Amino acid sequence: MKALYGPCEICGNSQWEIQYQGRIREGGFGNLSPETCYVARCSNCGIERLNEKACKDEEFYEKGNYKNLINEAEEESSSRAKRNLEYVQDLILGERAGQESFVIGEIGCAGGHFLSQVEGLGKEVVAVEPSMLYHAKLAQRGYRVYSMSENALEDYGRKIGLIFCFAVIEHTQDPLKFLQEIKGLLAPGGSLILSTPNRRDILMEIGLEGYRQFFYRCVHRWYFDRESFSFCARKAGLQVVEVKSIHRFGLSNAMAWLKDGRPTGAAALPHLDSPDLDRYWKEYLSSRGVGDFLFFKMKSEQGSL
Numbered sequence: 490m491k492a493l494y495g496p497c498e499i500c501g502n503s504q505w506e507i508q509y510q511g512r513i514r515e516g517g518f519g520n521l522s523p524e525t526c527y528v529a530r531c532s533n534c535g536i537e538r539l540n541e542k543a544c545k546d547e548e549f550y551e552k553g554n555y556k557n558l559i560n561e562a563e564e565e566s567s568s569r570a571k572r573n574l575e576y577v578q579d580l581i582l583g584e585r586a587g588q589e590s591f592v593i594g595e596i597g598c599a600g601g602h603f604l605s606q607v608e609g610l611g612k613e614v615v616a617v618e619p620s621m622l623y624h625a626k627l628a629q630r631g632y633r634v635y636s637m638s639e640n641a642l643e644d645y646g647r648k649i650g651l652i653f654c655f656a657v658i659e660h661t662q663d664p665l666k667f668l669q670e671i672k673g674l675l676a677p678g679g680s681l682i683l684s685t686p687n688r689r690d691i692l693m694e695i696g697l698e699g700y701r702q703f704f705y706r707c708v709h710r711w712y713f714d715r716e717s718f719s720f721c722a723r724k725a726g727l728q729v730v731e732v733k734s735i736h737r738f739g740l741s742n743a744m745a746w747l748k749d750g751r752p753t754g755a756a757a758l759p760h761l762d763s764p765d766l767d768r769y770w771k772e773y774l775s776s777r778g779v780g781d782f783l784f785f786k787m788k789s790e791q792g793s794l
């Protein structure tokens with residue numbers, strides 16, 4: 490393992506335990522990495538990491554290649570933004586509370602689909618997005634646009650009351666540094682709401698081999714569960730004040746994985762097309778913490794600002 494893994498970027502520990510070894514997803518289902526990849530868990534802080542050689546570098550995102558690789562349609566981005574708003578609705582209640590000059594922001598906002606839904610919350614909107622492809626469009630909407638959080642620090646250090654960041658941290662070079670930079674932007678008492686895939690979702694917990702090969706992917710360097718993320722947040726000076734596990738798919742999706750070993754999205758299997766059943770399934774997984782996404786609400790730790 491020494492050749493593949495250096496000291497843990499989060500805690501400095503050098504002991505890693507291999508969790509997965511083999512080809513992993515590169516793009517959509519069925520496209521696999523040409524080479525064997527390794528995912529190992531830090532024996533101290535519990536974060537899981539893909540071996541560096543198998544990871545896509547930052548330039549990959551800056552040029553917008555990632556969106557091509559996953560071939561994401563505009564419509565899909567828009568419906569995902571709507572779902573994200575649904576998931577965070579209870580987390581943002583009362584966030585603005587009478588503050589006149591409230592600033593909101595999103596890190597990794599792509600074309601701004603989510604921000605456009607919540608822009609009314611802020612007097613100013615800060616859009617952080619590494620891919621230049623979106624910058625003109627975001628600026629047209631009146632947002633202040635930056636490529637990275639650290640570039641926004643001079644103008645917005647300790648000024649943003651509410652920051653969102655959906656499914657970005659798993660891609661970053663260094664999640665600790667990433668969180669520390671976002672923390673630098675948070676206004677005193679401000680909140681950060683962040684999501685990332687849950688490596689302990691129901692199909693991972695069952696240990697379905699085909700799903701594990703699909704779950705681990707070349708564009709994700711890091712894989713979190715509730716505890717390992719909270720450790721990393723604490724280390725960055727952030728306190729997790731709420732955690733939610735969300736499951737995006739109905740029962741048919743899991744049954745189809747078990748039956749055929751492949752993703753079927755929202756397509757229903759016979760007799761499993763009941764909205765009530767799906768609602769119960771999603772709520773049940775959520776209550777057990779084994780939904781496929783984690784949402785964290787964080788605040789700056791007292792005394793660390």
Ligand SMILES: [Zn+2]
Binds near residue numbers: 501
């Ligand atoms: Zn560690």
